[in-house]
Amino acid sequence: MIRIDNIYKSYGNKENAFKVLKGISFSVENGDFVVLLGASGSGKSTLLNVISGLERPDSGSVFYDDIDISELSDEKVTRFRKENIGFIFQQYYLLPNLSVDKNVKMGADLVNNKDYRRVLEAVGLGEKCNKYPHELSGGEQQRVSVARALAKKPRVLFLDEPTGALDEETGRLVLDYICKLQKELHFTIVMVTHNANIADMAKTVIRMNSGHIVETYHNETQKNAYEIGW
Numbered sequence: 045m046i047r048i049d050n051i052y053k054s055y056g057n058k059e060n061a062f063k064v065l066k067g068i069s070f071s072v073e074n075g076d077f078v079v080l081l082g083a084s085g086s087g088k089s090t091l092l093n094v095i096s097g098l099e100r101p102d103s104g105s106v107f108y109d110d111i112d113i114s115e116l117s118d119e120k121v122t123r124f125r126k127e128n129i130g131f132i133f134q135q136y137y138l139l140p141n142l143s144v145d146k147n148v149k150m151g152a153d154l155v156n157n158k159d160y161r162r163v164l165e166a167v168g169l170g171e172k173c174n175k176y177p178h179e180l181s182g183g184e185q186q187r188v189s190v191a192r193a194l195a196k197k198p199r200v201l202f203l204d205e206p207t208g209a210l211d212e213e214t215g216r217l218v219l220d221y222i223c224k225l226q227k228e229l230h231f232t233i234v235m236v237t238h239n240a241n242i243a244d245m246a247k248t249v250i251r252m253n254s255g256h257i258v259e260t261y262h263n264e265t266q267k268n269a270y271e272i273g274w
């Protein structure tokens with residue numbers, strides 16, 4: 045379980061601090077599918093970065109079971125991230141000079157996973173493993189980044205607007221792969237989006253506004269990627 049306890053985060057200096065997260069607390073159960081919803085500028089990406097250990101909060105704690113990662117040294121946070129966390133951004137950040145296979149292998153090598161070709165197959169790109177990123181469509185590139193993140197078998201997969209750069213058809217396809225992989229591999233998902241339709245796929249929806257949580261609810265039934273509006 046992840047427990048986020050009273051997180052505050054500002055940017056800028058003391059006199060001129062811009063408060064982005066203003067006392068955020070919630071918990072994420074193992075295997076949950078959480079969508080963080082909110083308007084542009086509400087602090088979603090900042091919160092995701094803090095929960096996943098990319099950035100440190102000014103105060104408050106981020107517990108993974110009984111480890112508070114906000115108390116760990118930089119070196120230990122890096123190791124914790126490497127062993128436990130996958131992260132997918134709106135931009136795919138693939139390495140342009142490496143083939144699809146090598147890009148995914150990079151993720152797998154972090155934890156010495158020899159079995160990474162299975163994830164490549166699982167996102168439907170087995171046939172394209174010798175291609176280079178520029179030879180792929182946006183949706184295919186995002187599926188490579190999904191495979192790269194999952195090749196290291198993370199406990200938690202964080203996604204920041206993973207379909208933000210994709211058209212509807214490709215966006216649905218990518219979300220569908222992510223959901224199917226979660227059912228098979230049982231990782232926890234925390235996904236940021238400003239598309240309220242995508243929240244219908246989640247188990248748990250957390251809505252943010254101006255650095256606060258304004259609503260949390262659970263969907264009784266989760267829609268799949270082809271049942272939601274767009």
Ligand SMILES: Nc1ncnc2c1ncn2[C@@H]1O[C@H](COP(=O)(O)OP(=O)(O)OP(=O)(O)O)[C@@H](O)[C@H]1O
Pocket residue numbers: 055056062064082083084085086087088089090091238
């Ligand atoms: N590194 C930074 N330095 C200064 N201000 C920042 C920094 N990162 C974010 N901010 C500010 O914090 C606020 C929240 O940003 P954040 O990126 O978390 O919002 P968001 O909800 O993800 O928005 P979007 O939907 O547009 O991605 C914004 O006003 C932004 O300008």
Ligand SMILES: [Mg+2]
Pocket residue numbers: 088089090204
């Ligand atoms: Mg953002």
